[in-house]
Amino acid sequence: xxxxxHEQLDTLTDELTLMCHLAGEANEAATAAVIExxxxxxxxxxxxxxxxxxxxxxxxxxxxxxxxxxxxxxxxLRQILTGVHLVADLSRMGGLAQHVAxxxxxxHPDHVASEDAEALLTKMGRVAGQLAGAAEQVLRTxxxxxxxxxxxxxxxxxxLNRQLLALVKDAAWTGGITSAIDVALLSRFYERFxxxxxxxxxxxxxLVTGERVLQ
Numbered sequence: 696x697x698x699x700x701h702e703q704l705d706t707l708t709d710e711l712t713l714m715c716h717l718a719g720e721a722n723e724a725a726t727a728a729v730i731e732x733x734x735x736x737x738x739x740x741x742x743x744x745x746x747x748x749x750x751x752x753x754x755x756x757x758x759x760x761x762x763x764x765x766x767x768x769x770x771x772l773r774q775i776l777t778g779v780h781l782v783a784d785l786s787r788m789g790g791l792a793q794h795v796a797x798x799x800x801x802x803h804p805d806h807v808a809s810e811d812a813e814a815l816l817t818k819m820g821r822v823a824g825q826l827a828g829a830a831e832q833v834l835r836t837x838x839x840x841x842x843x844x845x846x847x848x849x850x851x852x853x854x855l856n857r858q859l860l861a862l863v864k865d866a867a868w869t870g871g872i873t874s875a876i877d878v879a880l881l882s883r884f885y886e887r888f889x890x891x892x893x894x895x896x897x898x899x900x901x902l903v904t905g906e907r908v909l910q
Contacts, residue, residue, distance in 0.1 A: 714750050
């Protein structure tokens with residue numbers, strides 16, 4: 696019985712790791728769509744997010760089943776409870792990548808951002824991808840030291856977010872109000888993507904150590 700229980704936990708971990716991997720792919724495709732104003736790439740983002748959402752339901756059901764039938768305690772209980780929150784975080788990462796793609800589709804065939812804003816958004820997308828990859832690795836290794844490093848990477852996204860907001864608020868901005876709103880929203884989507892990736896790290900730290908990391 697215990698062997699079967701831990702096999703189910705391993706399966707849950709594998710599915711959560713796959714959700715994180717797909718969110719990273721969605722972010723990469725969404726960022727490329729921003730740069731290239733590419734509709735087929737936006738469709739790829741939507742397809743990837745559908746796969747993430749298709750995994751969400753079974754993961755949630757598995758968590759509830761394990762709680763109900765196994766009455767876990769200690770680290771096993773922490774792993775299951777952590778899984779509940781991770782499903783939501785990873786689903787949200789996929790949703791945020793889709794929001795980026797939706798912005799591109801809405802403005803097509805025009806680019807959603809001016810060249811100077813686009814350059815900063817490209818950097819944000821790359822850092823977001825780095826965070827997704829690091830979060831995926833942390834889910835595999837459950838290394839609390841690696842998990843703690845995610846917040847350091849996320850600082851780069853926060854810095855870029857401030858730069859973008861300063862850019863669109865500057866008196867020299869010539870992109871117009873609509874473009875400024877688009878850029879601010881895209882920046883927010885990337886920032887929140889990064890926040891959820893960091894949260895993955897915090898949840899892994901709690902899983903391993905039982906200690907909650909304050910924001």
